[in-house]
Amino acid sequence: MSYKQHEIPMSISKVLSANDTGETGGHQAGMLIPKTGDILSFFPQLGNETKNPRAKLRFLDNSNEAWDFMFIYYNNKFFNGTRNEFRLTGMTAFIRQNNLKAGDKIILTREEDGSRLIKLERAEQVESVNILKLGSSWKVVKI
DNA sequence: AGCCATGCACCG
DNA sequence: CGGTGCATGGCT
Numbered sequence: 468m469s470y471k472q473h474e475i476p477m478s479i480s481k482v483l484s485a486n487d488t489g490e491t492g493g494h495q496a497g498m499l500i501p502k503t504g505d506i507l508s509f510f511p512q513l514g515n516e517t518k519n520p521r522a523k524l525r526f527l528d529n530s531n532e533a534w535d536f537m538f539i540y541y542n543n544k545f546f547n548g549t550r551n552e553f554r555l556t557g558m559t560a561f562i563r564q565n566n567l568k569a570g571d572k573i574i575l576t577r578e579e580d581g582s583r584l585i586k587l588e589r590a591e592q593v594e595s596v597n598i599l600k601l602g603s604s605w606k607v608v609k610i
Numbered sequence: 611a612g613c614c615a616t617g618c619a620c621c622g
Numbered sequence: 623c624g625g626t627g628c629a630t631g632g633c634t
Contacts, residue, residue: 486614493615494626501611519629541629548630552611556627 478576479509480588485569488562497539497556498573507553509577513540524555526575526585534561534585561585 485491487498500506513520521539528534537557541550567573570590577583 484613486612491614493613495615495628495630497627499612503611537627539628543630550630559626 478574479506480572480574482572482590483562483567483569487558488567488569488571489559490569495554495556497537497554497558500538500553500555502553509575510538510553513538513542513553515540515542515545518543518546524583526583528561528585534558536561 481487481498481500483498486493500510510524511522513522519539519541521537524536524538526534526536535557536555539554539556541552541554543549544551561567565587567587568590572588572590574586574588575583576586
């Protein structure tokens with residue numbers, strides 16, 4: 468009967484770019500949040516009534532340590548400029564502590580009580596697992 | 611749309 | 623004064 472109009476994703480993830488981890492020498496230390504559909508509904512809604520609105524979000528990591536990140540909507544396109552994008556900033560300490568590199572994945576999760584979790588998934592160094600599976604099978608050989 | 615880069619303000 | 627994050631411009 469009553470379908471939810473807005474399914475809020477419990478979990479979203481992002482593969483880190485080199486710029487996200489600071490490997491490129493940049494110093495904004497914020498990762499871009501794509502505006503595509505359900506990703507944004509994970510975050511609090513920020514409109515374009517005010518310029519560059521933001522919300523501080525607290526995440527808990529594996530060891531229950533709390534991290535405060537800043538979710539910012541750079542929206543100066545609606546004022547005097549060209550920006551129209553969302554970023555999650557203030558992650559330098561977290562990235563350093565976990566020694567994250569480009570290719571690693573960050574997973575953000577929402578609990579039912581509204582609290583948020585942050586997890587990570589290292590990039591695989593080797594990706595030969597699927598390929599090797601086929602290697603040792605027997606074959607019928609025509610004589 | 612996403613990533614890279616950077617001048618400046620702030621703060622220790 | 624060096625590191626960090628803000629705000630923004632620029633490039634692909």
